[in-house]
Amino acid sequence: MREKLMRFMQGRYGVDELSRFLSMSSIVLIVLELITRQFIFGVLFWAVFIYIYFRMFSRNYGKRQQENQKFLTARYKLKTKWYNFKRDMIQRKDYHIYKCPQCSQKIRIPRGKGKIAIRCPKCYTEFIKKS
Ligand SMILES: [Zn+2]
Incomplete structure (x- = not known):
């Protein structure tokens, strides 16, 4: 069984930072759905869920790495902005x-x-x- 899984995953992209982020997002979405009972969160959850597995089983390494790189760049920019904002807020006094x-x-x-x-x-x- 384990061998079968390993053979299946051979040459497939697997997990990266973006999929870890998406997994966390999907958990947030399902919790939101449970709390608010809003249909839209359920739909978004399934969309993210399917996308995670699509990326994991993908054989197109280049494209998936590009997506991950874009994500990392965006996350870095956002973090920098947030740090600058916090620093400005502290200095504002x-x-x-x-x-x-x-x-x-x-x-x-x-x-x-x-x-x-x-x-x-x-x-x-x-x-x-x-x-
Ligand atoms: Zn000047």
Whole structure:
């Protein structure tokens, strides 16, 4: 039985990061379906479920790897955005974050200094803002 399964899986793509993420998503979907009793979550669950198995048994390595790579890139970008957002939120207490009107460079100004002239460190444009 085990040998049969191994022979069946030979040359097939198997599991990667994207399928792990999809598995987690399908669990979330089925839980949502159970809680809300909304038909749509059940449909989405089956769509994701079938897609997971389609990818796992696929013999098209290149295409599946491409999908996984796209997923990893998107996840990395999202994580970076989230970290930057969190960092900005923490700094918001003590700093104002302004954008240079010329080059859009982000500039961090300590709060509570009244009206001050700010010089952009990148393009040296000066502008006046309340700190
Ligand atoms: Zn600038």
